Amino acid sequence: MKINQNTVLEGKKVVLVPYTSAHVPRYHDWMKSEELQRLTASEPLSLEQEYEMQCSWREDADKCTFIILDAEKWSSQKASEEDCMVGDVNLFLTNSEDPTVGEIEIMIAEPSCRGRGFGKEATLIMMFYGKHDPVGDATNSV
Numbered sequence: 001m002k003i004n005q006n007t008v009l010e011g012k013k014v015v016l017v018p019y020t021s022a023h024v025p026r027y028h029d030w031m032k033s034e035e036l037q038r039l040t041a042s043e044p045l046s047l048e049q050e051y052e053m054q055c056s057w058r059e060d061a062d063k064c065t066f067i068i069l070d071a072e073k074w075s076s077q078k079a080s081e082e083d084c085m086v087g088d089v090n091l092f093l094t095n096s097e098d099p100t101v102g103e104i105e106i107m108i109a110e111p112s113c114r115g116r117g118f119g120k121e122a123t124l125i126m127m128f129y130g131k132h133d134p135v136g137d138a139t140n141s142v
Contacts (some may be wrong), residue, residue, distance in 0.1 A: 004018050004064050004065075004066065005018050005058070006018075007066075007129075009066070009125050009126075009129055010071065011071060011121045011122070011124075011125050012071065012121065013070075013071050013072075013116070013117055013118055013121045014068050014069060014070065014071050014086070014118050014121050014122050014125070015068075015069040015070075015071045015074050015075075015084075016066035016067070016068060016069070016089060016122060016125055016126070016129075017066060017067050017069060017081065018058075018065070018066060018067070019054060019057065019058070019065040019066060019067050019088060020054070020058075021051060021054055021055075022081070022082065023054075023067050023081075023082065023085065024047070024050050024051050024054050025047070025082070026082050026085050027050065027054075027067075027085075027088070027109075028045070028047050028050040030107075030109035030110075031044065031045065031050070032044065033109075036107065036109060039107075040105075040107055061093075062092060062093045062094070063090060063091070063092055063093075064090065064091040064092075064093070064130075065088060065089075065090045065091075066088065066089050066090075066122075066126070067085055067087075067088050068085070068086050068087040068088060068089055068106075068108070068118060068122045069081065069084040069085060069086065070084050070086050070113065070118070085109075085110070086108055086109065086110045086113040086118055087106065087107045087108040087109045087110065087113070087118070087119070087122070088106070088107050088109070089104065089105070089106045089107075089122045089123065089125075089126050090104065090105045090106075091103070091104055091126055091129070091130050092104075092105070093130075100130065100131050102130050104123060104126050104127065104130075106119050106122055106123055106126075
């Protein structure tokens with residue numbers, strides 16, 4: 001979704017950044033996991049197909065996708081953004097008449113990052129963002 005292309009949402013544990021082509025290689029590696037494919041009802045894609053999917057999601061008016069970063073790693077500036085990736089969170093706008101109605105999906109892809117509250121915080125941030133910033137002009141700490 002283009003409305004979040006310049007949006008960064010910061011929490012205490014996670015930072016949400018727009019899903020860009022720079023994230024695709026790591027995301028593609030995650031999605032090779034049979035466990036993640038099963039849990040997300042996904043089919044394996046080629047790297048080229050993954051890039052195409054990222055582009056289509058960026059253009060879709062009803063999908064808003066962020067990559068979830070480990071805030072501690074990200075704030076240190078010593079790690080690349082790709083090295084800070086832990087998962088993704090998506091907001092699907094399901095009611096064109098009411099932009100506060102939607103569906104949230106979350107994936108903590110890095111096994112070592114599960115059970116640490118990253119998913120909970122990312123979900124709460126995304127709920128707040130979906131309700132309070134529907135035009136997508138935020139660079140916020142939530």
